[in-house]
Amino acid sequence: MAEITILEAVNLALARALEENPDVVVFGEDVGVNGGVFRATEGLQKRYGAERVLDTPLAETMIAGMAIGMAAQGLRPVAEVQFMGFIYPTIEQMICHATRLRNRTRGRITCPMVLRAPYGGGIHAPEHHSESTEAIFAHMPGLRVVIPSSPLRAYGLLLAAIQDPDPVVFLEPKRIYRMMKQEVPDDGEALPLDVCFQLRDGADVTLVTWGAMTHETLQAAEQLAAEGISCDVLDVATIKPLDMETILNSVAKTGRCVIIHEAARTGGVGAEIAAQLAEHGLLSLFAPVQRVTGYDTIMPMFKLENDYMPSTERIITAVKKTLEEA
Amino acid sequence: MTNEEKKCIAQFEIHHTQLLNQAGELVGPLPDFAASYETLLALYRTMVQTRTFDSKAIALQRTGKMGTYSSSMGQEAVATGIGHAMRFEDVLLPTYREYAAQFQRGVAMSEILRYWGGDERGMAYANQPHDMPITVPIATHVPQCAGIAYAMKLRKEARVAVCVLGDGATSKGDFYEGINLAGAWQLPMVVVVTNNHWAISVPREVQTRAQTLAQKAIAAGIPGEQVDGNDVIAMRHVISNAIEKARSGGGPTLVEAMTYRMHDHTTADDASRYRDQSIVDEHKRLDPIDRLRKYLTANHNWDDDKEKSLHAACAAEVEVAVNDYLETPPVPPETMFDHLYETLPDALQAQRDEVEQLGKQKKGGDHHG
Structure with missing residues (x-):
């Protein structure tokens, strides 16, 4: 079996969904003929037709709004916003309608839609192309926010998102779109949502992260292992709703926790995890929880983006800080 | 260069339809449907019923038995025409003054009261599976309408999506994004x-420099026309033509219905702060219900006895709905979690338990108190 990238796994999952379910419709800007600016939808229009794989006019509010309308009629729309920096016009549609339709109608009308967007920094992109603002969506009741970090999880979680009966924002870490390859069997098997994935078993400290930061976090864990420090690494994957049980169980084992995310620190999803650790796991902690995150600044343009994003060194420093406590 | 020297490459016209003038006289060719007394009576009845409902709803709010309410007084012909022109399997995306259309489509008066009484169960629409609930944010439902219409087109269904919005909504990007897609994809809407x-409080003239709102369709490449929205026969006629055109693959239409808001914006508003009563009084002469009554009186032997018995029947129906509303069983607080997702995520179970527990304590306290 050939090994594929996250990007190819996204494409494979979309193709599988289009193949298996005639209600699945894929659309967005440059998604059809061009196959998406990152090529996530390459070849899909040719295989599944221009009625199901569509180029839309350039209007993000409309992309989200039409997805809601389609979903309300029982289709399974998978809409793409080209970059997370352009997702903000969709927020009103998502918070006022997508997330509320089931609740407003007491289940009479539902909204099984997926809003996909590449997100995060590190690809030397122009302004507005590098942000990690997942916390905005994680704050919305009624929504799921899912972030894969490997080809296997991109395939399985995207299928799960499409099959889910409720709206899902699916954020693809574009920095690692082509960074790693894995064998991904095209078996149509979805992975579970709402659960963390353990990426590395360890006893001394819990590292909680998601998206592209899993890469630096695993690197840090590897380097720390050489120094005899054993890290339990969790990929949160579904940041809304949060699987705190897995995180609390890990912290009960290690007594230490470092949360790593690319997004700005204040009000980030890491703050919610830290708050819940304080509420439910304080007594198992030997040291204060550390956060290694982007700063509370505007995401800088690419000359400084590597200074903004958490590095392996910053993660190692934070881990060692938690180990200084008795 | 002067305009005479430049070449004209495109020209557009906006047409206006009125069939009954304000005196209730026929001023255009009578559409086939309007030859039927039963049909005209059904339209008249819906308008009277809606106005009766409206007065009662305002009274409920004023006496503290309901929350803020938005009146459709004076605009009944618009939604009556829309509702009558639609098939049950079509989809309506209403805002908050289309009760007349909703009632014709199976939404119960008690459900609308429940909604304004602060209860989501008022959007469950027990007898209307297709329609979207009232849209409160302005114009956000136009793109949704396009999505619904695309689903119908993709499945080759002979159905149409109908979206209703106000004059202010045409200033929003969502409106334009939605009608642009409707044109680009020739959607049945x-x-x-x-x-x-x-x-x-912002009058139409301040909202936009555009001479008509119908002409906004031109930029989207779709037909736009204007209709006398206080003339229910014209309204039903124009909307029906637009709907059937869309149903048969002829693409979308934008219709601007000219009417007047006779009441405050909502019961929380006081229109006397920004408009003269004299202007409102002027518009009373254009009233849609008076107009059809005059026509029925002149052409179908409508009389005071029939009028009285119709009003009595409508009042009785509204009374039943009000009683149903007032007797709505209380909603257990923990149900705020029950339609958030198909299955409540584990992460939310503890919060639901907390609300349920607090609700039980409160209920117990009420019982003993």
Whole structure:
């Protein structure tokens, strides 16, 4: 079996969904003929037709709004916003309608839609192309926010998102779109949502992260292992709703926790995890929880983006800080 | 260069339809449907019923038995025409003054009262599976209408999506994004702009420099026309033509319905702060219900006895709905979690338990107190 990238796994999952379910419709800007600016939808229009794989006019509010309308009629729309920096016009549609339709109608009308967007920094992109603002969506009741970090999880979680009966924002870490390859069997098997994935078993400290930061976090864990420090690494994957049980169980084992995310620190999803650790796991902690995150600044343009994003060194420093406590 | 020296490459016209003038006299060719007394009576009945409901709803709010309410007084012909022109399997995306259409489509008066009484169960629409609930944010439902219409087109269904919005809504990008897609993809949808002259306190003239709102369709490459929205026969006729055109693959239409908001924006508003009563009084002469009554009186032997018995029947129906509303069983607080997702995520179970527990304590306290 050939090994594929996250990007190819996204494409494979979309193709599988289009193949298996005639209600699945894929659309967005440059998604059809061009196959998406990152090529996530390459070849899909040719295989599944221009009625199901569509180029839309350039209007993000409309992309989200039409997805809601389609979903309300029982289709399974998978809409793409080209970059997370352009997702903000969709927020009103998502918070006022997508997330509320089931609740407003007491289940009479539902909204099984997926809003996909590449997100995060590190690809030397122009302004507005590098942000990690997942916390905005994680704050919305009624929504799921899912972030894969490997080809296997991109395939399985995207299928799960499409099959889910409720709206899902699916954020693809574009920095690692082509960074790693894995064998991904095209078996149509979805992975579970709402659960963390353990990426590395360890006893001394819990590292909680998601998206592209899993890469630096695993690197840090590897380097720390050489120094005899054993890290339990969790990929949160579904940041809304949060699987705190897995995180609390890990912290009960290690007594230490470092949360790593690319997004700005204040009000980030890491703050919610830290708050819940304080509420439910304080007594198992030997040291204060550390956060290694982007700063509370505007995401800088690419000359400084590597200074903004958490590095392996910053993660190692934070881990060692938690180990200084008795 | 002067315009005479430049070449004209495109020209557009906006047409206006009126069939009954304000005196209730026929001023255009009578559409086939309007030859039927039963049909005209059904339209008249819906308008009277809606106005009776409206007065009662305002009274419920004023006496503290309901929350803020948005009146459709004076605009009844618009939604009556829309509702009558639609098939049950079509989809309506209403805003908050289309009760007349909703009632014709199976939404219960008690459900609308429940909604304004602060209860989501008022959007469950027990007898209307297709329609979207009332849209409160302005114009956000136009793109949704396009999505619904695309689903119908993809499945090759002979169905149409009808979206209703106000004059102020045409200033929003969502409106334009939605009608642009409707044109680009030739979607089976009809967009009705209810021009009631007011977006809360901002009059239509301040809203836009455009001479008509119908002409906004031109930029989207779709037909736009204007209709006398206080003339229910014209309204039903124009909307029906637009809907059937869309149903047969002829693409979308934008209809601007000219009417007037006779009441405050909502019961929380006081229109006397920004408009003269004299203007409102002037518009009373254009009233849609008076107009059809005059026509029925002149052409179908409508009389005071029939009028009285119709009003009595409508009042009785509204009374039943009000009683049903007032007797709505209380909603257990923990149900706020029950339609958030198909299955409540584990992460939320503890919060639900907390609310349920607090609710039980409160209920117990009420019982003993």
